[in-house]
Amino acid sequence: ELWRKRLKNDALTYKLNGKDWEFIQKTLKKRYKNFSQFLNQSNSEDVFQIAMNSFTQAIDPHTNYLSPVTSDNFKIDMSLSLEGIGARLQTEDDYTKVAEIIPGGPADKSGLLKADDKIIGVAQGEDGEFEDIIGWRITDAVKLIRGAKGTLVRLQILKAGSDLNAKPIEISLIREKVKLEDQAAKGSVLEIMNDEKPFRIGVIDIPKFYNDFEGQRNGDGNYKSTTKDVKNILDSLKSENVDGVIIDLREDGGGSLQEAIELTGLFIKDGPVVQVKNSEGNIDIAKDPDPSIVYDGPLAVLVNRFSASASEIFSGAIQDYGRGLIIGEQTYGKGTVQNLIDLNRLSSQKNLNLGQVKLTIAKYYRVNGGSTQNLGVVPDISYPTMIDPKDFGESSEPSALPWDEIKSADFNSYADLTKLLPEINKKHLQRISSNKDFQNLIEDIKIYKENKKKTFISLNEDIRKEEKLKEEQRKLERDQKIQTNDETELLDEEVPVIKNDKKDYILDETAKIISDYILMSIG
Incomplete structure (x- = not known):
């Protein structure tokens, strides 16, 4: 019954976002097939790690068993380096797909492998036999592709955008130490x-x-x-x-x-x-x-x-x-x-x-x-x-x-x-009281806390539709206010100029606070 309700909620969410039933059925079938496949591909190492950590975390949240794969990934995480071809991989359906090419790695320097290419076979050395990795889970595919610095790996790939029935291309790469x-x-x-x-x-x-x-x-x-x-x-x-x-x-x-x-x-x-x-x-x-x-x-x-x-x-x-x-x-x-x-x-x-x-x-x-x-x-x-x-x-x-x-x-x-903090905090509170981003955050926090108190989600389409319309209206009114404020603030000399396109209002305010501190220290 719980799974039925969950599935209904997923379908209802898509429908309220304008998707047709053919899309909803196809998407949800694919989602739960992938979920089932992930569970079925679990091996004894995964099960042992889960069982051991269920025990250890009952005693202490940071005492853990790390399986060989988890252990290797932890070492990579700490050193910011790995020995391999220099590509981030992900699963797409049954295929291992290149999500990103790491700058400076073998794949990048060779130009033979690109983002969105699919890897379907892996062979070791000049004459090793290819292993078909279609349907493999990503950790097993990665284990086969990684290897010691200076060793050769051969890959069979389907170029991005090519038909899945197309003839694969074979490429060779020398593994190197890749810095992340x-x-x-x-x-x-x-x-x-x-x-x-x-x-x-x-x-x-x-x-x-x-x-x-x-x-x-x-x-x-x-x-x-x-x-x-x-x-x-x-x-x-x-x-x-x-x-x-x-x-x-x-x-x-x-x-x-x-x-x-x-x-x-x-x-x-x-x-x-x-x-x-x-x-x-x-x-x-x-x-x-x-x-x-x-x-x-x-x-x-x-x-x-x-x-x-x-x-x-x-x-x-x-x-x-x-x-x-x-x-x-x-x-x-x-x-x-x-x-x-x-x-x-x-x-x-x-x-x-x-x-x-x-x-x-x-x-x-x-x-x-x-x-x-x-x-x-x-x-x-x-x-x-x-x-x-x-x-x-x-x-x-x-x-x-x-x-x-x-x-x-x-x-x-x-x-x-501590002597400076009351005045610095006063200036900070004055600024954010008229800052649209902080006021939007405060409003979102209030709504989040109200929603958190709810103990159920309605599966009635009319009720959900009404809730969605109210939320969309609230966001529309907010966007209209933002557009109006932005037109005004173009003339405001105190708007920060950031050397990148992504605005980070938290970082902006932090810069204002440290500049307050500087002014008070020299004043």
């Missing part, structure tokens, strides 16, 4: 006006705290590291004479603890960054060993509820030292430390991939003694948010460890920013 630059830290400059004064604000977007540990151990001078990349970006921004810097950690779920420590060191002279307490109660204080400061100017850190772990270590340290403003939403609240254990080490059999176990071994604490566990980092200036901490974050996990605190570490703060 799109997930690395990136810098840009945001130009704004505030109080009739121009400001150039540097923005550094850090999607994750990454480090190619293997490359570092092997002495590769070009190994990827968050701190190395951010240092280079800071040097570049300083040469552009920026007035302040924003570190954007939105959606940054963490990564390397050591990178969080070293990144903090770019903004402080030296001293403790984080305290780590193990299960026996022993406390280790991790310090920035480098007395040099790469950037000592005005700083803000932008966070949201998805900023976690290493992001919280960095933003917590910056807040405790009074080194910069923390702006955005209360962070995730993951204050535990995990260690990876390679299960292959426990087996006497060679060439056996058993995966890894990720174990929680300690809790970390800010230099002021407070834990980020459950609580996260509370921003100095808060933005409106749809996320309730009870619904998402560490505090929503039933098996999460509680918040606590220990003795503060010995450290010297740079400034007491």
